[in-house]
Amino acid sequence: MTREEVLGRIREHLATELEVEPSAIAEETRFREDLEADSLDLVELTVELEDAYGIRFPDDEAARILTVGQAADFVFARVEDS
Amino acid sequence: MIALDANGADGGPAVVADGAKRSGEQVLLFGPKDELGGSGAEVVDAPERIAGDDEPVRAVRSRPDASIVQAARAVAEGRAEALVSAGSTGPTLAAATLAIKRLRGVHRPAIAALLPLPTGPVLLLDAGANTEVRPEHLVQFAYMGAAFMEAVVGSKRPRVGLLSVGREAAKGTPDVLAARQRLEDGPLDFAGNVEGFDLTAGTVDVVVTDGFTGNVALKVAEGASRTVREAIRQRVRSGGPLALLGGLLIRGPVARLRVELDPERVGGALLLGLRRPVVIAHGSFGPGGISAAVRLARRAVDERMVERTHAALETAGALRSVPAGSVATNG
Numbered sequence: 001m002t003r004e005e006v007l008g009r010i011r012e013h014l015a016t017e018l019e020v021e022p023s024a025i026a027e028e029t030r031f032r033e034d035l036e037a038d039s040l041d042l043v044e045l046t047v048e049l050e051d052a053y054g055i056r057f058p059d060d061e062a063a064r065i066l067t068v069g070q071a072a073d074f075v076f077a078r079v080e081d082s
Numbered sequence: 083m084i085a086l087d088a089n090g091a092d093g094g095p096a097v098v099a100d101g102a103k104r105s106g107e108q109v110l111l112f113g114p115k116d117e118l119g120g121s122g123a124e125v126v127d128a129p130e131r132i133a134g135d136d137e138p139v140r141a142v143r144s145r146p147d148a149s150i151v152q153a154a155r156a157v158a159e160g161r162a163e164a165l166v167s168a169g170s171t172g173p174t175l176a177a178a179t180l181a182i183k184r185l186r187g188v189h190r191p192a193i194a195a196l197l198p199l200p201t202g203p204v205l206l207l208d209a210g211a212n213t214e215v216r217p218e219h220l221v222q223f224a225y226m227g228a229a230f231m232e233a234v235v236g237s238k239r240p241r242v243g244l245l246s247v248g249r250e251a252a253k254g255t256p257d258v259l260a261a262r263q264r265l266e267d268g269p270l271d272f273a274g275n276v277e278g279f280d281l282t283a284g285t286v287d288v289v290v291t292d293g294f295t296g297n298v299a300l301k302v303a304e305g306a307s308r309t310v311r312e313a314i315r316q317r318v319r320s321g322g323p324l325a326l327l328g329g330l331l332i333r334g335p336v337a338r339l340r341v342e343l344d345p346e347r348v349g350g351a352l353l354l355g356l357r358r359p360v361v362i363a364h365g366s367f368g369p370g371g372i373s374a375a376v377r378l379a380r381r382a383v384d385e386r387m388v389e390r391t392h393a394a395l396e397t398a399g400a401l402r403s404v405p406a407g408s409v410a411t412n413g
Contacts, residue, residue: 019186019403040179040190043139047180050143 001079006053007072013048014068017041027069045071053079084379085153085162086123088113089131090169091372092365098168099123101372107380110162112149128152132177134170142176150174154181157358164379168350168363168372175211178353178360185392187401190215191355192223193293193362194230195300196348200339201284205231205240208290209351210297217260220244220290221400224265224272226354227288229391234381237287243276245291245299250275261290268398278302307343346371349378359387 007027015022018035031037037045046057049071055078057065065071086109088098095113099121102109111118115127128149132141142151150169154177156162165182167174171193179191192208205227212219224242231240244262246254251262253275265272273286281289282303291299318329341347349371350363359382363375382388395401 038189040184044180044183047143 003072003076006075007068009052010045010049010068010071013045017044025068027067027072029068030066031068032066049075055079055082083108083110083162084376085110085112085156085165086376087150087153087165087167087169087174088118089128089149090167090365091363091367093368097369098372100369101367102376104369104373105376107376109376110156112153112156126152131169132173134172136173138172138176139180142173142180150177151181154178158182163383164359164361166361166363166375166379168365168367168375170365171210171362174360174362175353178356182356182358182360185355185357185388187392187395187403188355189219189222189402191353192226193351194227194354195351197282197303198343198345198348199282199284200342202287203235203348204281204284204286205288206281206291206296206300207288207354208293208296209300210293211353212293215257215292217257217264218400218402220257220261220292221264222355222395223290224270224288225394225398225400226391227290228270229394230352230354230387231287233385233387233390234378239271240287241271241273242288242290243273243280243286245289245295246275246277248275249277268400270398347374349374352378352382354391357388359383
């Protein structure tokens, strides 16, 4: 599993749930400001990633993830650690 | 097939099973198998329940075998067409939202309480799912509520009001004022602002507000009704022979009124805005109320409530969309 694959899964989830073109979601895309994702959107994303990769998003760490790239970094680091 | 969480009702799983049987509908029961025998329904052994004081999202995520989680998953996977639960609202909301998911383009699901009134039922939403809302949420609640009243209650053209602190157009929070502007320009039969006493006056069919205000309003209405009923009963009993005679004379009409106003008749509240119907029965319901809840879910499926809700939102231009140009591009 590569970081690109993780990024691709995040992009696909957001594109499907928020009805945005996948190509328009970049590393620096901000969840709240650019995608108008609210708390429920972010919970759904973390649930998808927790289930897909067998990791957990502690609430305090999840709150610090602001962009798509940061989410990919978090997931990739946890999967590599485990 | 209706998925029914049999845990959580005050009377226990057997009450829920009895209600399922009385409904006459095809039901998939989730609960302790040894307490659900004889129900006549298909049973999935799920003795674990999530209590109301557990943190809902965390509990739903960490306990995949809990009855409400399994029941919601059955609906999400297509083994059932709707979900009914008499358990705590928090876990039901969390399990349903995470498994069944929001209807495409819906910002937030809303708890919609159907109030049985002498003038006809009135729908209040949001009754507690979202304590903080934005104008676009209130606008969507209005269309979701109207679609429900048309599809399930059979109202031809439901009249919708926005709960505020006065009828005048300038009265209300900034969010209420912004929502009002959008609703006035839309295709709904919009009555404008309504006040607290309009909730039970029958002046509108749907009352829209945020979840905090809605929950308070609902409980004030229920509490006031209970207090007045009890006060009348006490005064009749303590008022001497003439009062007792009067009580006997009006006993018949009062009994009929009590039946008309019984919340168990309507079957509970709905969680509107998800991809399948979800009914939240009150924990205190007996078998009659559970039966009504199951039949309410069945009707919501048969009348295509979800599809009609989406169509109404789409026609009104009220579906959620990411603003064009706001998303970063590669490179």
